[in-house]
Each structure stands twice: as C-alpha cells, then as structure tokens.
Amino acid sequence: MFNLAYMKQIILDILKAGVRAPSGDNSQPWRFEIKDNVIFIYNLPEKDNPIFNYKQRGSHIAHGALIENIVIAATEKGYKALVVLFPHGAESDCVAQVTLEQTLVVKDPLFSFIFTRAINRKPYRQVLLSSEQKNSIFETTKEIGSGRIILVDDMNAVKKLGKDFSINEIVMLENRDLHNYFFSDVRWTDEEEQREKTGLYAKTMELKPPQLAVFKLLSHWRINTLLCKLGIARFIAKENAKGYGTGTIGAIIMEDESPESYIRAGRIMQRVWLKAAQMHFGFHPITGVVYMMMRIRDNRNEVLSDVHVNLLRKAYHDIEAQLGITSGELTITFRIGDGGEPSGYSSRLEPRVEYIT
Ligand SMILES: Cc1cc2nc3c(=O)[nH]c(=O)nc-3n(C[C@H](O)[C@H](O)[C@H](O)COP(=O)(O)O)c2cc1C
Structure with a gap:
C-alpha cells in the first residue's frame, strides 16, 4: 500500500543529500516538484554567473551532480531512481524526472561521502594517484x-x-x-x-x-x-x-x-x-x-x-x-x-519543494 506521508519523508531525506551537490559559486540553481513517488527537478537559470554559465552549462553540470547524489541516496533508502532527462524537451527548465521504485538494490558505498565532500582549494602535495x-x-x-x-x-x-x-x-x-x-x-x-x-x-x-x-x-x-x-x-x-x-x-x-x-x-x-x-x-x-x-x-x-x-x-x-x-x-x-583538510565548508539552503497533485 502506498503511504504518502512515508514517501514524502523518504523523498525529503533523499533531496537533502541531493542538494549537498556542488554548484558554481554555490548558487544551488534548483527547485523541486513532487508528485507521489516522482521528483521533477527544475533549473533556476538566473542563479549562476551569466558570463561563466553560458547556455546554462555550469548549472547543468551542477544538476548532474545533484542527480547523481539523488541516485546514490535512493539506494541507501532501498529505492532505485529512474532518471529521464528533459522530460518536456531540452528547451524546458525541467531538467529531469526521477521516479523512485522500491526494489532490491545494492547500497552505493559512496553515500556517506556525499556529506564529507567539499571543495579543496589548497595547494596539493606531490603524491600521485596509484x-x-x-x-x-x-x-x-x-x-x-x-x-x-x-x-x-x-x-x-x-x-x-x-x-x-x-x-x-x-x-x-x-x-x-x-x-x-x-x-x-x-x-x-x-x-x-x-x-x-x-x-x-x-x-x-x-x-x-x-x-x-x-x-x-x-x-x-x-x-x-x-x-x-x-x-x-x-x-x-x-x-x-x-x-x-x-x-x-x-x-x-x-x-x-x-x-x-x-x-x-x-x-x-x-x-x-x-x-x-x-x-x-x-x-x-x-x-x-x-x-x-x-x-x-x-x-x-x-x-x-x-x-x-x-x-x-x-x-x-x-x-x-x-x-x-x-x-x-x-x-x-x-x-x-593530497591537500589535507579544507579550511571551510559551504552551507546549503533547505531543498525548495512544492507538492503537486
Ligand atoms: C560547474 C562548476 C564549476 C565550478 N568552477 C569552479 C572554479 O572555476 N573555481 C573554483 O574554485 N571552484 C569552482 N567550483 C566549485 C564551487 O565553487 C563549489 O562547489 C561551491 O562553492 C560549493 O562548495 P562545496 O563544493 O564545498 O560544497 C565549480 C563548481 C561547479 C559545479
């Protein structure tokens, strides 16, 4: 039986992990519409620096990071996230439709790093990747x-x-x-x-x-x-x-x-x-x-x-x-x-969510 209140909480938890994604100057160019178990992700085109964000490309990269976080966080909750990009066409600000399907999924081990990941602008030591x-x-x-x-x-x-x-x-x-x-x-x-x-x-x-x-x-x-x-x-x-x-x-x-x-x-x-x-x-x-x-x-x-x-x-x-x-x-x-610990961590706004019927 589909429990709406339960689903709302699951989606909110997933979106809180989602918005830990990086974006140009931490502009967080997104908002969400939720209908039952479906999340519609919208781009906010005015958010990022208009000179660097040519054709919304920087914001689209940020949306990719957001979607990846959502897909990973969904596995943690026992859901598979089915992603359709630009469900209303590439000209639309609706960049993705994500449907959550409860099924047997393997938890993604990258989940916990969603919350520890941050930009590190320090010089890096000359330790090469193996x-x-x-x-x-x-x-x-x-x-x-x-x-x-x-x-x-x-x-x-x-x-x-x-x-x-x-x-x-x-x-x-x-x-x-x-x-x-x-x-x-x-x-x-x-x-x-x-x-x-x-x-x-x-x-x-x-x-x-x-x-x-x-x-x-x-x-x-x-x-x-x-x-x-x-x-x-x-x-x-x-x-x-x-x-x-x-x-x-x-x-x-x-x-x-x-x-x-x-x-x-x-x-x-x-x-x-x-x-x-x-x-x-x-x-x-x-x-x-x-x-x-x-x-x-x-x-x-x-x-x-x-x-x-x-x-x-x-x-x-x-x-x-x-x-x-x-x-x-x-x-x-x-x-x-290898740069050691960054000196600071950027904040996030709460996910901006609207429920539609
Ligand atoms: C598309 C894109 C471009 C970015 N370009 C730069 C950049 O040129 N220089 C830089 O220092 N940080 C850049 N960043 C990093 C963001 O400024 C950073 O992710 C944001 O301030 C949030 O900080 P956080 O990643 O620690 O959460 C970029 C991030 C994205 C998603």
Missing part, C-alpha cells in the same frame, strides 16, 4: 554510460596547465562585469555565510589574513583598477598558478555539447569527486578559462576586451594541447590531490 586509484576514476564513465576522463600527472604539463588556468584571474579582476559578479557572490564572514547559505564562502578560498585583506580592497572597483594598473591581477594569477599547478589535472570530455551531455558530465564529475573524498584526496574544479572560451568560440562574447580574448585563446589552446584533446566537448577541468 594506477588502481586512476582506474577507479576512469571506470566512472562506464558507471554513467558515457564520456571520457583524462588525467595528467606529468609535473611539467601540470605546471603549464596551472598557468593556463590562472589567466582567469587576470580577466576577472580587469573586467568590470566579471569583477562585479564575482565580488557580489563572496560571503566574507561566518555570519554572512550562515545567513545567505549560498555564494562563495571566503573561508574556502584558503587565503592567509594579509591576502584576505588585499582581496577585500580589490572588491572596490576603483581601488582594484588602480592596483591592476600596477600589475596586481597578473601578480595574483602568477601566485595562484603555483597552487593550480599541483596534484593531478583532469578533464571530462563528452560526445557533444547538448544539455544532456553536460548533465551526464556533472554526474561523472560528482562520482569522481566522491571517489576522491573516499581516497582522502582533495578535488577542485577550475573552469573559468574553459567556460569563457565557450562564448568566444560561439562569437557570443559581449564583455571581454580583445587583449583578454587573446590571452584566453592562447591559454585554452595550451590546455587542449597539454590534455591531448583532439575531439569531443571539453565540459570541465579540475585537479585532484
């Missing part, structure tokens, strides 16, 4: 049923990739629109973070107190412009490149650029991130250059200067070369490695 660990990560594409993972741990290539990724900082500090979007998302204090429960929590940025003070100064556009003239953006990029160029660099390549592929890439990313947590490794998506290039490639750049476009093109071409990408869609870049 071939067994790499194979477990490569296996993820088979578990999801599509995509390809690249891992690079040659020290020279990793260092070069670190420099390429850091070009993001130059563009972000020197471009007024990007600067404004970025700093409006920062949550400077614990109180602010607890109140908003979204946005970029300063504690997770792993800045030393003097760096944090400079960073606060840079949030004022006029001071930032003055300091950029003295070369601060390039200095920060150079410093950040040192941290980015540590550990193992990875990428997820999909067959095409469809929204479905981006969601599947998000599912792959989340499983890899959970496996990294299980292996006591840190994980850090670094996406700025790749995401800004998506606009440039489609001639949809409205805000970037020619100088910045040239810098981004050069960095992007080197990223492709270092990762050996010759075909397919580069959906996300990240690094994995």
Whole structure:
C-alpha cells in the first residue's frame, strides 16, 4: 500500500543529500516538484554567473551532480531512481524526472561521502594517484554510460596547465562585469555565510589574513583598477598558478555539447569527486578559462576586451594541447590531490519543494 506521508519523508531525506551537490559559486540553481513517488527537478537559470554559465552549462553540470547524489541516496533508502532527462524537451527548465521504485538494490558505498565532500582549494602535495586509484576514476564513465576522463600527472604539463588556468584571474579582476559578479557572490564572514547559505564562502578560498585583506580592497572597483594598473591581477594569477599547478589535472570530455551531455558530465564529475573524498584526496574544479572560451568560440562574447580574448585563446589552446584533446566537448577541468583538510565548508539552503497533485 502506498503511504504518502512515508514517501514524502523518504523523498525529503533523499533531496537533502541531493542538494549537498556542488554548484558554481554555490548558487544551488534548483527547485523541486513532487508528485507521489516522482521528483521533477527544475533549473533556476538566473542563479549562476551569466558570463561563466553560458547556455546554462555550469548549472547543468551542477544538476548532474545533484542527480547523481539523488541516485546514490535512493539506494541507501532501498529505492532505485529512474532518471529521464528533459522530460518536456531540452528547451524546458525541467531538467529531469526521477521516479523512485522500491526494489532490491545494492547500497552505493559512496553515500556517506556525499556529506564529507567539499571543495579543496589548497595547494596539493606531490603524491600521485596509484594506477588502481586512476582506474577507479576512469571506470566512472562506464558507471554513467558515457564520456571520457583524462588525467595528467606529468609535473611539467601540470605546471603549464596551472598557468593556463590562472589567466582567469587576470580577466576577472580587469573586467568590470566579471569583477562585479564575482565580488557580489563572496560571503566574507561566518555570519554572512550562515545567513545567505549560498555564494562563495571566503573561508574556502584558503587565503592567509594579509591576502584576505588585499582581496577585500580589490572588491572596490576603483581601488582594484588602480592596483591592476600596477600589475596586481597578473601578480595574483602568477601566485595562484603555483597552487593550480599541483596534484593531478583532469578533464571530462563528452560526445557533444547538448544539455544532456553536460548533465551526464556533472554526474561523472560528482562520482569522481566522491571517489576522491573516499581516497582522502582533495578535488577542485577550475573552469573559468574553459567556460569563457565557450562564448568566444560561439562569437557570443559581449564583455571581454580583445587583449583578454587573446590571452584566453592562447591559454585554452595550451590546455587542449597539454590534455591531448583532439575531439569531443571539453565540459570541465579540475585537479585532484593530497591537500589535507579544507579550511571551510559551504552551507546549503533547505531543498525548495512544492507538492503537486
Ligand atoms: C560547474 C562548476 C564549476 C565550478 N568552477 C569552479 C572554479 O572555476 N573555481 C573554483 O574554485 N571552484 C569552482 N567550483 C566549485 C564551487 O565553487 C563549489 O562547489 C561551491 O562553492 C560549493 O562548495 P562545496 O563544493 O564545498 O560544497 C565549480 C563548481 C561547479 C559545479
């Protein structure tokens, strides 16, 4: 007999695990409609940074991570989650319909890591992944049923990739629109973070107190412009490149650029991130250059200067070369490695749920 109150509680528990998923600047671009044992997942297109989130691709990756958490958490409750992507077509904000079926399922051992997984932006020690660990990560594409993972741990290539990724900082500090979007998302204090429960929590940025003070100064556009003239953006990029160029660099390549592929890439990313947590490794998506290039490639750049476009093109071409990408869609870049404990953990909003009949 179908017990509605019981099902509501099961779904709420599953969604609480679901929303532990990562999203660009912790934007949490989702809401849910529930009908009996079916969850409809909706994207909130205005939530993430509109310049980086070209064609909602960043949000679709986040939705993939959310769906993967839901599928894993369902097994913990004894349910199989049947996922249909874009049940009302790819133009719709309804990204997925998830039906829960009570059946004999094997509990997914990654479940507990849903709650311990977090971004780790620290520099990573030069401890390489063993071939067994790499194979477990490569296996993820088979578990999801599509995509390809690249891992690079040659020290020279990793260092070069670190420099390429850091070009993001130059563009972000020197471009007024990007600067404004970025700093409006920062949550400077614990109180602010607890109140908003979204946005970029300063504690997770792993800045030393003097760096944090400079960073606060840079949030004022006029001071930032003055300091950029003295070369601060390039200095920060150079410093950040040192941290980015540590550990193992990875990428997820999909067959095409469809929204479905981006969601599947998000599912792959989340499983890899959970496996990294299980292996006591840190994980850090670094996406700025790749995401800004998506606009440039489609001639949809409205805000970037020619100088910045040239810098981004050069960095992007080197990223492709270092990762050996010759075909397919580069959906996300990240690094994995031994970084110790992160200094802070981002909060989450309660799942926004509506019951429909
Ligand atoms: C699509 C996507 C892109 C992201 N890009 C970056 C990035 O370029 N740099 C970065 O430091 N973090 C990036 N993140 C990580 C988020 O900022 C982070 O997941 C979020 O703040 C929540 O923190 P948590 O993962 O610890 O829960 C990205 C996450 C996603 C899902």
